[in-house]
Amino acid sequence: MKRKRTSFFKQFLTRLLNLIQSISQFYQAKIQPPLDRFFYRLKHNFIYREIGNTVKIFSLITIRITRKRRHAFYGYLFILIWLIGIAIFTLYPLGYSFYLSFHEAYYNLQEGVITTFIGFTNYVNIFRSQTLVPAYSNYLGRMVVAVPIIIVFSIIIAVLVNMPIKTKSLWRTVFFLPVIISTGPVINELNAQSAITLPNLQASGIYSYIVNNLPSFLADPLTTVINSMLLILWYAGIPILIYLAGLQKIDPSLYEAASMDGASPWMRFWKITLPSLMPFTGISIVYVVVSMSLFVEPGGVLDLTRTHMLVGAPDSAFWFGYGYAAAMAWVYFICMVLLILVFTSLTREKRGKVK
Amino acid sequence: MKLYSFISVSQQQKMKKVWLGKTLTDGLLFKVVIYLLLISFSYIYLYPLLFMLINSLKSVDDLINPGVQWIPTVLMWENYERAFQVLSLPNSLIDSTVYVLKVSVSATLSSALIGYGFARFNFPFKRLFFAIMLATFILPQQVTMVANMLIFRELEIISTEWAMLLPAMTGQGINAAIYILIFYTFYRTIPGILIESAEVDGAGQLRIFRTIILPLAIPSFVIVFLFSFVWYWNESFITGLYVGDKVTLPLWLQAFRASYETIFPPGTPGAELNEAILLSGNMLTILPLLLLYFFGQKLFTQSIDKTGITGE
Numbered sequence: 001m002k003r004k005r006t007s008f009f010k011q012f013l014t015r016l017l018n019l020i021q022s023i024s025q026f027y028q029a030k031i032q033p034p035l036d037r038f039f040y041r042l043k044h045n046f047i048y049r050e051i052g053n054t055v056k057i058f059s060l061i062t063i064r065i066t067r068k069r070r071h072a073f074y075g076y077l078f079i080l081i082w083l084i085g086i087a088i089f090t091l092y093p094l095g096y097s098f099y100l101s102f103h104e105a106y107y108n109l110q111e112g113v114i115t116t117f118i119g120f121t122n123y124v125n126i127f128r129s130q131t132l133v134p135a136y137s138n139y140l141g142r143m144v145v146a147v148p149i150i151i152v153f154s155i156i157i158a159v160l161v162n163m164p165i166k167t168k169s170l171w172r173t174v175f176f177l178p179v180i181i182s183t184g185p186v187i188n189e190l191n192a193q194s195a196i197t198l199p200n201l202q203a204s205g206i207y208s209y210i211v212n213n214l215p216s217f218l219a220d221p222l223t224t225v226i227n228s229m230l231l232i233l234w235y236a237g238i239p240i241l242i243y244l245a246g247l248q249k250i251d252p253s254l255y256e257a258a259s260m261d262g263a264s265p266w267m268r269f270w271k272i273t274l275p276s277l278m279p280f281t282g283i284s285i286v287y288v289v290v291s292m293s294l295f296v297e298p299g300g301v302l303d304l305t306r307t308h309m310l311v312g313a314p315d316s317a318f319w320f321g322y323g324y325a326a327a328m329a330w331v332y333f334i335c336m337v338l339l340i341l342v343f344t345s346l347t348r349e350k351r352g353k354v355k
Numbered sequence: 356m357k358l359y360s361f362i363s364v365s366q367q368q369k370m371k372k373v374w375l376g377k378t379l380t381d382g383l384l385f386k387v388v389i390y391l392l393l394i395s396f397s398y399i400y401l402y403p404l405l406f407m408l409i410n411s412l413k414s415v416d417d418l419i420n421p422g423v424q425w426i427p428t429v430l431m432w433e434n435y436e437r438a439f440q441v442l443s444l445p446n447s448l449i450d451s452t453v454y455v456l457k458v459s460v461s462a463t464l465s466s467a468l469i470g471y472g473f474a475r476f477n478f479p480f481k482r483l484f485f486a487i488m489l490a491t492f493i494l495p496q497q498v499t500m501v502a503n504m505l506i507f508r509e510l511e512i513i514s515t516e517w518a519m520l521l522p523a524m525t526g527q528g529i530n531a532a533i534y535i536l537i538f539y540t541f542y543r544t545i546p547g548i549l550i551e552s553a554e555v556d557g558a559g560q561l562r563i564f565r566t567i568i569l570p571l572a573i574p575s576f577v578i579v580f581l582f583s584f585v586w587y588w589n590e591s592f593i594t595g596l597y598v599g600d601k602v603t604l605p606l607w608l609q610a611f612r613a614s615y616e617t618i619f620p621p622g623t624p625g626a627e628l629n630e631a632i633l634l635s636g637n638m639l640t641i642l643p644l645l646l647l648y649f650f651g652q653k654l655f656t657q658s659i660d661k662t663g664i665t666g667e
Contacts, residue, residue: 071476074560078472079484081465082535085525088506090491090499097502113505157396163389172656173648174397180648180655181404181641183589185608189637193630195406198399230403241656286493294497296592302497306596309501326501333498340493 097326105322113322122327132328135301136335141221143292143339146232149225150288154236155277158243159269176241178234184296187231191297196231235292239284246280247273281347286340293336301332411435411635418631431631438636441615442607448643451588451603454516459583462523462534463576469526470538471564475550492532496522496593507597518597519587529586529593534579541575542568578654585644608640 043049049056055063063069076083101122103115126132161171190196201207210222225232250272258268296302309325375382410418414431417423473485496503507513512521522528526535545568553563587594591605601607607614615628648655 068477072478075472075476075478075481077560078476078564079469081524082469082472082488082526083484085465085522085527086487086491089496089503089522089525089527090494093499093502093506094494096506097499100502100505107505107508112509160389160393160396165386165389165393169653169656171393171397173652175400176652176656177401177404177648180585180644181589183605183641184591185605185611186637186641189608189633190403190407193406193410193634195403195410198402230399233400234403290493290495294495296497302592305501306592309504322501322505329498329501333494336498337493 097329100323101327101330103323105326107322115323118323122324123331125324126327126331132301132304135299135304136331137217138220138224139293139301139332140335140339141217142224143289145221145225146235146292147285147288147339147343150232150236150239151281151284153233154239154243154284155274157236157240158247158277159273161240162244162247172241172244176237179237182234187295188298191228191231194227197227197229201226201229232292235288238287238291242280242284242287243277246277250276278347282344285343285347289336289340289343293332301328305329305332407634407637411631411638413631415629415631418629434631434635435639437615437619437632438611438639441611441618441632442604442636442639443614444639447601447604447607451607452643454598454602455584455587457516458519458523458528458587459580461520462526462528462531462583462587463580465524465526466531466534466579467538467569467572467576470535471542471568473535474539474542488526488535489532491527492530495529496527500593500596504596513597514599516598516602519594523583523587528583529590530582534583537579538572538575541572545571581647581651581654585647588644604640604643608636611636 047058049059053065055065057063100115102117102119104118104122105113105115107113157175161168161175187196207223207226210219210226214222254272255268258272263271294302296306305325305328308328309322373382374384409425409427411434412430412432413423413427414429417427417429469488473481473488504513507518512518519528523531549567550563553567558566588603589605591603591609594602595606595609599606601610611633612628615632619628621627
């Protein structure tokens, strides 16, 4: 019985090998030569001809192949897919949504998009809307309060983790965890069950003090930040790692020299650690602002954009449709870029003037 | 100092050295403070996760009872059974894994090619293109989604996987600028002599890329693949808009309440949806990525140094 089985396997294997061999023979005999001929034709034809190290196009234009030109050709070859992609999926949509934002646009199943030019009406309507202006100001206020908190928090955590302790990788793992698990629906559910803030924080005196004593335009962003404190700290995952990488690059001899001169750890933090971390703040801010802006909370601007685009406005006294949604997205994008510019210019090192 | 009068002076000095150290930063006291700070910060940080884990196991009585906060009186594994049913696991898990694998693999491959083009060759307008590439990070699809919707409709790929696959294949997907930058930074570290010697031996550029560069770049491939997997998995807004309602597991979670009512119609005894069942659905949704993270956490946490977004 056993012998039979081995012989069966042997038979199977030899048959398989024979099959592969016959396929390869067939390939070499029948398919390879025409392919070779095809590639030869591709390089030696009326339109494109390679002679030595020159290329003739239409037998008229002669181009000498130099190393530089060949490199440029291969460079474009490698990024060709990116060039196609950026044209179709980024630059064209960018221009098209800009175009749409000045139009009234609806989708019609028979005729496609119908647009009529209405000038700045979409933008004006945004600023006249009862639901949109609070949404934008909420967004801006929250960002203005939250981004500094995230940056300070991530610097503190990075410095703490970078201390000479043994369980560094454990802490790295813990503080990077939110980047992995934070997905829209999960966060929304946590938000609904008010699990994204510490209960003690809400019950503390600070909260009621802010609500009772500050004007609402100051109090609202502060209270929303307190109400979603932990969610905001979750955005520190990548900045912490950026700052940790920055801390590794500080020369330890700087600290030695400072302690020789009698600087305390406190002084060393302010005079050495913090200034050498400042160059990394710009990229952290960009990252934090972008990732916070792209989180779509229910009732946020991006969510409203989607509803305006797909089903029409809840306050249908105003315009809706694709043009209005495009204008909303543009205003949102401009707010985002402005925030990035303001924050990065605030933290940029002031270069000392050379006298 | 009278308290320590029974200890000799040398012992006092020894204790001081142990607690405060030579320079304060190597003493035991300092370490204790650091650990306390880190533990309390990580408690704050992981509080939502702990909340989710504990409350998902609570029974209805425990949820209402304010005395029960951290330790449930009974562990209700039934919550998980129900959530398992409602999320239609394991089918939805397999479907979403297949979908995310497709998208993230194509994003990884395309960014590997594009990064090589930028890192290795000099061509006209390279600096301009590179700047545009970096700028696409702050111009994501969420901002241009209105026009993208219409474009995908024109291309007739709306509500199909191609609406996510095509941008990923052409280096325009979610966070594609970061992936390209990771590959770019890695390729810059490969010594040029290695490639030039292959050129002298007569290897074409495509062959050099295939036989020399690709084997060297495997670590970058793994990192980029993991990150794109996680980010495409977590992206629910754009996926829901372009591809469909129930494509990935987070999107199943989004429809949790509705699908719960179809499976357990309201009115049947003991079938009311409560917070514990919702939270166990959340736990089941993040569980695959948690497992992935705990097996590959070094790859994730050490990758930021390699991306090059910190330097330059």
